[in-house]
Amino acid sequence: MRSGNRIGWYRYLPGPYIRELKNFVAAGWSVREALVAATKTNAEILDMDDRLGTLAPGKLADVLVVDGRLDENLDELSGLDLVIRDGYTVVEGGKVTIPRHLVTPQPKKAQ
Numbered sequence: 001m002r003s004g005n006r007i008g009w010y011r012y013l014p015g016p017y018i019r020e021l022k023n024f025v026a027a028g029w030s031v032r033e034a035l036v037a038a039t040k041t042n043a044e045i046l047d048m049d050d051r052l053g054t055l056a057p058g059k060l061a062d063v064l065v066v067d068g069r070l071d072e073n074l075d076e077l078s079g080l081d082l083v084i085r086d087g088y089t090v091v092e093g094g095k096v097t098i099p100r101h102l103v104t105p106q107p108k109k110a111q
Helices: 014-026 031-045 074-078
Strands: 063-066 080-085 088-092
Touching: 014 031, 014 074
Parallel strands: none
Antiparallel strands: 063 080, 080 088
16 A cells, blocks of 8 residues: 555554454453453543443444444454444445535625
8 A cells, every 4th residue: 555545544554453352352352342342442442432432312422334244253344334434434345435525515695
């Protein structure tokens, strides 16, 4: 991946994160506990749990949907089906869908 090229960025990220989560499971944590540590607990440690870490009204949210049972198999994290980042769908059906142009509303003219 070339520097500055954002297309395909998600394909390079899962490996290290999956290995880290598997290390937690190997240490005796359940898959669910490892996922909570990676999301909710990290937000609490950073004192940002009022804005991050869980899906709740009023919180910032980047959402990913995997094709599989992530709660049973952490390798499913590499099978991203949908990613919503900053309110925009950037991966859909496993393919990058970053729009070329975003529609910006024109300011209303003063009467």
